[in-house]
Amino acid sequence: MRRLYLYATAVFWLLVATVASVGHWWPAADPAGPPAGERTIPAAELARHSLPDDCWMAIRGVVHDLSTYLPEHPSRPSEVVPWCGREATEAYDTKNRGRPHSARADELLTTYRIGRLTEEKP
Secondary structure (H helix, E strand, O other), X not given: OHHHHHHHHHHXXXXXXXXXXXXXXXXXXXXXXXOOOOOEEEHHHHHOOEEOOEEEXXXXXXEEEOOOOHHHOOOOHHHHHXXXXXXXXXXXXXXXXXXXXXXXXXXXXXXXXXXXXXXXXX
């Protein structure tokens, strides 16, 4: 009986440690959460901002105004500009070469957030 008690106790604490570590390492969907009263931006409005000096992109359903950042972007503008005015999650996640952006890039991206992309209603 004592062995059963020790075994059950060990399994319990192992499960507690597993749950705690998963909660600690699991990435949050949106750590800051959407700002209160966040602007909603329909796809048609997003499409109107497709020029290098007026560049909005939707990444993971969030719209970012990257107009001021484009001159500072490390890659050539010709790689980024085609995604202006569009949903660009796939391009952002793979950098068109299968490599994800860094955590620093994700953090920087949040500073350019202007709203949430919404589906247009007919």
